[in-house]
Amino acid sequence: xxxxxxxxxxxxxxxxxxxxxxxxxxxxxxxxxxxxxxxxxxxxxxxxxxxxxxxxxxxxxxxxxxxxxxxxxxxxxxxxxxxxxxxxxxxxxxxxxxxxxxxxxxxxxxxxxx
Amino acid sequence: xxxxxxxxxxxxxxxxxxxxxxxxxxxxxxxxxxxxxxxxxxxxxxxxxxxxxxxxxxxxxxxxxxxxxxxxxxxxxxxxxxxxxxxxxxxxxxxxxxxxxxxxxxxxxxxxxx
Numbered sequence: 013x014x015x016x017x018x019x020x021x022x023x024x025x026x027x028x029x030x031x032x033x034x035x036x037x038x039x040x041x042x043x044x045x046x047x048x049x050x051x052x053x054x055x056x057x058x059x060x061x062x063x064x065x066x067x068x069x070x071x072x073x074x075x076x077x078x079x080x081x082x083x084x085x086x087x088x089x090x091x092x093x094x095x096x097x098x099x100x101x102x103x104x105x106x107x108x109x110x111x112x113x114x115x116x117x118x119x120x121x122x123x124x125x126x
Numbered sequence: 127x128x129x130x131x132x133x134x135x136x137x138x139x140x141x142x143x144x145x146x147x148x149x150x151x152x153x154x155x156x157x158x159x160x161x162x163x164x165x166x167x168x169x170x171x172x173x174x175x176x177x178x179x180x181x182x183x184x185x186x187x188x189x190x191x192x193x194x195x196x197x198x199x200x201x202x203x204x205x206x207x208x209x210x211x212x213x214x215x216x217x218x219x220x221x222x223x224x225x226x227x228x229x230x231x232x233x234x235x236x237x238x239x240x
Contacts, residue, residue, distance in 0.1 A: 054230035112177040
C-alpha cells in the first residue's frame with residue numbers, strides 16, 4: 013500500500029520559475045492538504061481540499077495554487093517561485109470516521125529557490 | 127484563531143532520563159490531539175493520538191501523553207529516553223469532525239546524548 017506519494021523529493025528552482033509538486037494517495041481519502049515546514053515554525057497549512065472539485069485556502073496560501081480534479085491527486089503549483097518559498101513541503105490525506113480525523117503524510121519535497 | 131504552543135524548543139537529555147514535552151492549544155470545542163515525530167531527514171510519523179475516552183494515551187516506542195481538558199494541554203512523556211529518540215516532535219490539533227486541517231505547534235528538537 014503506497015499511502016501518500018509525493019514527487020519530486022528534491023527540487024531547485026530559479027526565482028520566477030514555475031513548477032508543480034505532485035501528491036497522490038491511494039487510500040480513497042476525501043481530505044487532502046498541503047503544508048510547508050520551516051525551522052522554528054512547525055508545519056503551516058497552505059491549501060486543503062475536502063473532495064474532488066473543492067479546495068480552500070489555509071494559513072499561508074499566497075504564491076500557491078491547487079486543484080483537485082480527482083480524489084487521488086492534489087497537485088500544488090508555484091506560478092513564480094520566490095526565495096521565500098524555500099521550504100520542505102508535505103502533502104497529507106485524511107480520513108474522518110465518527111468525528112475522528114487522522115492524517116497520513118507523504119515523504120516531503122525539499123524545495124530550494126535560488 | 128486556533129493555535130498550538132510547544133513550550134520547549136530544544137531539549138537535551140542523557141540516555142535513560144525522563145522526558146516531558148509540553149503542548150497547549152487554544153480552542154474551546156471538542157478536539158482531536160496528536161503527537162508526531164520526525165527523525166532526521168524523514169517524514170512525519172504518528173506517535174500517538176487522542177480522540178476521546180481515557181485521557182492517558184499510549185503510543186509507539188514507549189511514548190504516552192495525557193490530555194488535561196481543563197488546562198488545554200496534551201503533554202508527551204517517556205520514562206526513559208534512548209539515543210534513537212533524537213528527533214523533532216510536533217504537537218497537532220484538529221477540531222473534532224473537521225476536514226482534516228491540522229494546526230501544528232512550532233516543534234521541539236530533542237537531542238539525546240549517549
